[in-house]
Amino acid sequence: MANHSATHPKHVHHHFVDSNQQFESAKLGMWVFLVNEILFFGGLFCAYIVFRAWYPELFTQAALELNTFWGAVNTVVLIGSSLTVAMAIRSAQNNQKRGLEINLLITILLACVFLVIKYFEYEHKLHLGIAPGSFWNPTPEIAAVLDHPKANIFFGIYYMMTAVHGLHVIIGIVLMVWLYLRARKGHFNSEYYTPVEITGLYWHLVDLIWIFLFPLLYLIE
Amino acid sequence: MMSEHHGHHVASAKQLWGIGIALLILTVLTVTVAGLGLPSPFDILMAMTIALTKAFLVAAFFMGLYWDTKFNSMLLIGALAFFILMVSITLLDTLYRDDVVPSF
Numbered sequence: 406m407a408n409h410s411a412t413h414p415k416h417v418h419h420h421f422v423d424s425n426q427q428f429e430s431a432k433l434g435m436w437v438f439l440v441n442e443i444l445f446f447g448g449l450f451c452a453y454i455v456f457r458a459w460y461p462e463l464f465t466q467a468a469l470e471l472n473t474f475w476g477a478v479n480t481v482v483l484i485g486s487s488l489t490v491a492m493a494i495r496s497a498q499n500n501q502k503r504g505l506e507i508n509l510l511i512t513i514l515l516a517c518v519f520l521v522i523k524y525f526e527y528e529h530k531l532h533l534g535i536a537p538g539s540f541w542n543p544t545p546e547i548a549a550v551l552d553h554p555k556a557n558i559f560f561g562i563y564y565m566m567t568a569v570h571g572l573h574v575i576i577g578i579v580l581m582v583w584l585y586l587r588a589r590k591g592h593f594n595s596e597y598y599t600p601v602e603i604t605g606l607y608w609h610l611v612d613l614i615w616i617f618l619f620p621l622l623y624l625i626e
Numbered sequence: 627m628m629s630e631h632h633g634h635h636v637a638s639a640k641q642l643w644g645i646g647i648a649l650l651i652l653t654v655l656t657v658t659v660a661g662l663g664l665p666s667p668f669d670i671l672m673a674m675t676i677a678l679t680k681a682f683l684v685a686a687f688f689m690g691l692y693w694d695t696k697f698n699s700m701l702l703i704g705a706l707a708f709f710i711l712m713v714s715i716t717l718l719d720t721l722y723r724d725d726v727v728p729s730f
Binding site: 439499 | 637639660666674677684689694695704716721
């Protein structure tokens with residue numbers, strides 16, 4: 406047993422054979438977490454499917470209150486941020502410190518744009534009394550066009566799914582800021598960029614969930 | 627066999643931009659198709675086909691499953707299989723009730 410630190414790169418932990426095995430293990434761990442995330446959101450998608458099968462006319466009626474334009478803009482924003490995350494990983498793999506920093510900053514910016522748009526959507530709806538569950542208290546104009554007795558259920562599902570997704574976006578922003586600060590300190594290079602890679606996987610999943618939420622909630626009128 | 631430290635696939639910028647642009651085109655397509663007002667169930671089938679295509683592009687190329695060990699793909703497919711199982715078993719109940727629970 407010779408001196409380990411002489412043969413291993415500094416970032417490799419003692420219990421891994423080499424840098425590559427450590428990287429693959431971290432990625433496997435992240436994928437297992439993403440399986441958990443898919444099934445967590447899966448419960449909400451299941452509720453959506455059950456209620457849509459029960460009240461198909463409610464979903465087509467209620468979706469008219471959602472703004473397709475801003476939903477589409479947010480889809481484009483998230484796809485753009487997925488692209489910049491992929492470019493950030495590529496920058497790290499090519500030892501491009503500046504490219505990594507810039508791509509992380511654009512990703513953070515796009516994630517914030519997503520949340521600002523979402524905030525205005527929520528604000529507009531709540532102003533009209535379009536609230537979930539027992540908080541359902543629509544203005545007379547809304548009640549006239551959306552007179553379904555279960556309208557509050559649709560918005561219960563809408564708020565729950567988009568808010569839990571929004572929470573993931575907020576967590577993603579925190580992680581990206583952390584990555585950016587570490588990137589500035591020069592922690593990442595082609596030999597070691599595991600945190601960038603697995604945060605990227607997380608961010609792509611957040612994008613994936615939205616890819617399904619957008620047509621299911623906004624595009625069904 | 628790839629060398630120890632450079633065993634990770636590095637996607638080209640062109641590839642990544644190509645996927646990004648394909649996703650944007652599919653987004654425009656799904657909005658356009660929704661505007662056509664296809665009769666049910668073709669509207670939802672079309673929307674889900676496009677969404678699944680987009681999901682495949684993200685998983686395969688942005689998440690790198692295409693170049694990755696097959697085990698990670700298996701985890702994703704496994705998650706989807708269990709999701710389908712969860713929905714199927716739930717629908718076996720909810721679709722065949724004589725009366726939906728009144729308070730629901």
